[in-house]
Amino acid sequence: MDKKEFTVSEVIDSIGISSHTWVIFVILAFAMIFDGYDFMIVNSTNLFVAHTFWPDNPNPGTLMGSLTTWGLLGMVLGGAVGGIMSDKIGRKKMLTIAVIFYGVFTLPQAFSNDLVSFAAWRLIAGFGVGSCIPVVTTVFSESMPSKQRGVFVTFGMAFMVVGWVLAGLIANPICNAAAPIIPGLCNEVTYVLADGGTATMYANWRLCYLIGALPIVYGILLFFVMHETPHWYANNGQLDKACKRLTEIEQATRHTSHEYDPKYLIVPPKPAKVGPSVLFSSKFIVATAAVWTSYFVGQFCVYGMNAWLPAWFTGIGYSPSEAVTLQTLNNVGAILSNISVGFVSDRVGRKRTLAGSWIFCIVAIIICSLFVAPNNFVLCIGLMLLFGFALNFAITAVQPMMPEAYPTAIRNTGTSWCQAFARFGGSASSIVLGGIAGMALFQTAEGATNWSMLVLVLNVPFVLGFICCVLFARETSGKTMDQLAAEEAKLNNSETDGTARFIMILVVAAILAVLCIVCPLAVQGWTKLPIALPVMAIGVLLPFVYFFVFATPQALKDKAKLKA
Numbered sequence: 001m002d003k004k005e006f007t008v009s010e011v012i013d014s015i016g017i018s019s020h021t022w023v024i025f026v027i028l029a030f031a032m033i034f035d036g037y038d039f040m041i042v043n044s045t046n047l048f049v050a051h052t053f054w055p056d057n058p059n060p061g062t063l064m065g066s067l068t069t070w071g072l073l074g075m076v077l078g079g080a081v082g083g084i085m086s087d088k089i090g091r092k093k094m095l096t097i098a099v100i101f102y103g104v105f106t107l108p109q110a111f112s113n114d115l116v117s118f119a120a121w122r123l124i125a126g127f128g129v130g131s132c133i134p135v136v137t138t139v140f141s142e143s144m145p146s147k148q149r150g151v152f153v154t155f156g157m158a159f160m161v162v163g164w165v166l167a168g169l170i171a172n173p174i175c176n177a178a179a180p181i182i183p184g185l186c187n188e189v190t191y192v193l194a195d196g197g198t199a200t201m202y203a204n205w206r207l208c209y210l211i212g213a214l215p216i217v218y219g220i221l222l223f224f225v226m227h228e229t230p231h232w233y234a235n236n237g238q239l240d241k242a243c244k245r246l247t248e249i250e251q252a253t254r255h256t257s258h259e260y261d262p263k264y265l266i267v268p269p270k271p272a273k274v275g276p277s278v279l280f281s282s283k284f285i286v287a288t289a290a291v292w293t294s295y296f297v298g299q300f301c302v303y304g305m306n307a308w309l310p311a312w313f314t315g316i317g318y319s320p321s322e323a324v325t326l327q328t329l330n331n332v333g334a335i336l337s338n339i340s341v342g343f344v345s346d347r348v349g350r351k352r353t354l355a356g357s358w359i360f361c362i363v364a365i366i367i368c369s370l371f372v373a374p375n376n377f378v379l380c381i382g383l384m385l386l387f388g389f390a391l392n393f394a395i396t397a398v399q400p401m402m403p404e405a406y407p408t409a410i411r412n413t414g415t416s417w418c419q420a421f422a423r424f425g426g427s428a429s430s431i432v433l434g435g436i437a438g439m440a441l442f443q444t445a446e447g448a449t450n451w452s453m454l455v456l457v458l459n460v461p462f463v464l465g466f467i468c469c470v471l472f473a474r475e476t477s478g479k480t481m482d483q484l485a486a487e488e489a490k491l492n493n494s495e496t497d498g499t500a501r502f503i504m505i506l507v508v509a510a511i512l513a514v515l516c517i518v519c520p521l522a523v524q525g526w527t528k529l530p531i532a533l534p535v536m537a538i539g540v541l542l543p544f545v546y547f548f549v550f551a552t553p554q555a556l557k558d559k560a561k562l563k564a
Contacts, residue, residue, distance in 0.1 A: 036163020074126015082131025083416020102128030103215030134416035141403035151342035158338030168328030281498035289551035298395025304429025333388025364390035428516035515539030
């Protein structure tokens with residue numbers, strides 16, 4: 001044993017990319033594939049689910065958008081609770097519980113016959129889905145060498161989008177099958193078309209949700225093959241287990257008999273306070289503003305448009321099968337962006353990459369608005385690849401910044417609460433966009449939604465994302481977790497003054513939920529009311545106002561301290 005002080009990050013960096021790295025990568029990749037499938041399957045089947053639940057309504061609009069919303073609301077709650085639990089009980093236990101949980105509660109969705117039961121099971125399953133993603137992001141950040149951390153975090157997110165693509169590839173032939181795949185379960189449905197005619201289909205979409213129960217098996221395997229991270233062991237006072245795990249990793253990689261002594265392991269000091277309120281303290285409010293606003297924009301735009309892409313293309317004359325194909329290709333573009341953004345982020349830097357991605361999104365959305373057209377399927381393929389690449393490049397560029405913003409004691413709390421809050425944006429977006437789609441401003445002369453015009457609305461959140469990145473984001477690429485913690489400590493900001501700001505952000509989230517989710521669903525004819533659009537705009541913009549008010553002064557103070 002060496003009698004030399006060391007940190008967990010130093011050992012992981014000295015080992016570099018190893019067999020341990022790739023084992024973790026494969027384990028987490030499958031977790032994200034299943035997670036992505038579970039989320040996207042509702043977007044890939046929503047046209048067919050809507051025909052089943054509302055056969056007499058040719059344009060269910062907000063109701064169809066809500067099919068996505070219920071799962072996202074569950075993800076909000078699951079992420080908020082799961083992050084805190086992960087910091088308390090460990091990454092391995094929380095991930096195993098989350099995967100099995102959402103597998104179990106995806107199964108009964110296949111047997112739902114109305115919105116109430118479907119929404120209830122989506123909401124419950126969302127608890128597990130919401131807990132899974134932040135744990136995966138945290139494990140990647142704690143297990144990978146500092147110089148390659150961004151690549152692995154974003155590459156890992158690519159597997160979530162692989163799940164999205166698989167959802168489309170699986171749903172398309174199943175839902176469009178001309179006969180019941182499982183007689184008795186896949187009932188015949190006759191539904192009304194927009195022109196007043198009728199059509200018949202079979203509810204084969206139910207099979208897609210039976211497939212969504214496969215994570216139950218994977219979760220059981222996860223329990224036996226995954227190890228806890230040394231960072232979590234060390235931060236929770238289990239120095240002997242942290243050193244034992246580091247020794248196992250090094251011996252498996254270098255085939256040495258070297259052992260690490262717990263007496264020489266240096267653990268960064270814990271925050272004076274833990275829990276979600278510390279995220280809004282003077283010490284962390286700027287970092288929280290950077291990742292929360294950017295991820296909120298990403299979730300709003302990506303999830304909102306994924307829910308409505310099939311409607312966009314069926315509305316201009318493409319068949320449901322072609323529409324789902326284009327949605328799937330949009331997600332293929334997302335995979336390509338997820339793979340590439342990590343390399344760019346590690347080379348160019350986190351802040352430059354994120355700022356540039358918002359500009360890229362603005363350009364891409366304008367191009368798609370101008371050139372998406374009926375009877376040109378090949379052109380639409382190229383546009384959807386561009387669309388998916390641009391939007392997902394931006395949201396994935398935020399991923400490495402989340403775990404880098406917080407120390408180990410609150411890392412998964414910070415990551416999961418960021419993702420949970422952003423999912424309010426995702427939850428609201430499908431309903432808000434569906435509500436806007438019904439407004440006269442965005443209607444064609446024939447009474448259909450002009451999606452090519454409506455998508456330009458997304459430029460508003462893109463511009464806000466760019467401004468927040470410039471104001472709040474800091475450069476973190478290539479630095480160890482210990483270096484980032486040391487830099488934050490030099491500012492000597494308070495960790496205990498965030499309670500009031502935390503309560504206020506909860507109020508902001510509640511207002512957002514009421515104005516953009518509850519009102520459209522509860523108030524009949526909401527989208528026809530003259531106050532609807534300005535009220536929903538207030539709900540969506542309020543989080544940005546909050547961070548401009550509370551984070552901007554602190555960002556200016558921090559900048560002045562660094563110059564002094």
